[in-house]
Amino acid sequence: MLKIGEFSSLAQVSIRTLRHYDEVGLLRPAHVDSESGYRFYSASQLPRLHRILVLRDLGFPLNRIAEALDEGLSPDALRGMLRLRRVEQEEQVEAEVEKLNRLTALLNLIEKEGQMIHDVILKETGPQWIASLREKIPMHREIGKLFGKTFAALGPLGGEGNGIALFHDAEYREQEVDAEVGVCLRNAADVAAPLKCYQLPAATMASVVHHGAFNRIAEAYGSLLRWIEANGYRPSGPTREIFLHVSAPVSRDDESNVAEIQVPVVRN
Amino acid sequence: MLKIGEFSSLAQVSIRTLRHYDEVGLLRPAHVDSESGYRFYSASQLPRLHRILVLRDLGFPLNRIAEALDEGLSPDALRGMLRLRRVEQEEQVEAEVEKLNRLTALLNLIEKEGQMIHDVILKETGPQWIASLREKIPMHREIGKLFGKTFAALGPLGGEGNGIALFHDAEYREQEVDAEVGVCLRNAADVAAPLKCYQLPAATMASVVHHGAFNRIAEAYGSLLRWIEANGYRPSGPTREIFLHVSAPVSRDDESNVAEIQVPVVRN
DNA sequence: CTTGACTCTCCAGTTGCGAGAGGCTTTACA
């Protein structure tokens, strides 16, 4: 019989850990002195402890180890467990590698640009109802007019949700822009032509928030597009601009404006 | 001003999380109603939240994020943080990949052998004092004799610690074995020739515990050596056998015997 | 005025121990 300290140094496992394993029922001492409460282990418990350590170091949680050991697992069952665990671990590795890649991409961007970068995040958006008006506008700057027109047509519906603009051109252009302006809604609504009410599809979006006058919004676009490229994605649909806090009436150079730019992306 | 639910769905962050960030001071609501306790956020807080999310998803702990954001970090400081984090993340990836490799190696072993495998673990051992006797013995089985001789020479010292056997041959052999037998000690001790007292060096050991009659110990050796090969290590010194619970006088076929076999290893 | 959606503040639980307080027990040495 070994005292806990001896067993501990024999197996290179901390006393605290042994007590913990006792507590959770994973490895009960062979004997416990009922007077002193001292735990006594037998050397023949080492194989069980070894197995516990092996499984633990392979990433199994203690409760699964306990189940496995107490159910007297068959070789087949053990293989099953290990295969399952391998799948999990593969996912884990993948996730960690991706995190590393994002980190590296960001560092590269910063070194190349030599300055701060807007904070781009990836998010999954659900489907989104909007009521909107789509038009070709001659100049990008003239989107304000389309806004006026749309909100006039929307009437009270215009106050329901955030304003949104979509740009359908595959690439950025200054002139002859295929633009769409509307509001985000919770549900479908009846609207009269030329307004349309429909659902934007769910998508994976790269998103950046611009805070400040809209005439500096190009920087945000720049950051976003560079980020998309650096992280191995590419745009896969119309860009969305969601106006979260806009001084009314809309003024392009109000510093309190806030807009979120979203570009749907897919992996390269 | 946005209620927490609105802000939450805007940013795709759970209400819980927002409250948590408030609690830890990472993102305080722009306004809190003193009567109802309701939190109100401003759209202009989105950039800060975005930055928090970016850093969090890169693996920074919240307290470091809080420090960074509250200290108004310079671009250089930010780069430093990211570089540091990248190093950490590289280590993380390495560790996860190694875990996956161990898992795969074990599965391969099991599939090849078609049966259970002894549980091999890797451990770091410190230096270890021993008092021992080294001799060439004609047959492996005759190690019992060397045991008797050694313990007779050791006298009372023989009861101090666990018995240990070392095998100095680079490869396993049945005959003309270069063996050494002794006891583990806590400190140096004076011994008379032909006994020697010295320290075994610290090393990384692949270890397996054998429980049962010693005439089946070859299985344990087999598992251990296959494991070492499958995991990309190779033996780098004399094998140690540590006798943890041996029926006295030593009998090779007592089922209650317990011995740990350790092979020092290095990476291939 | 009611109903239901939202929000609040605790409190507990998750994982696998590590650290420390305060109090026995055992061991070693003089």
Place this chain on the structure above:
DNA sequence: TGTAAAGCCTCTCGCAACTGGAGAGTCAAG
């Protein structure tokens, strides 16, 4: 044999970043 030093015990808290639930108050719509 006495005493000091290890060694062991059982608490309880802490970690990281939340999630879930209880019980209660608040707000907007019909």
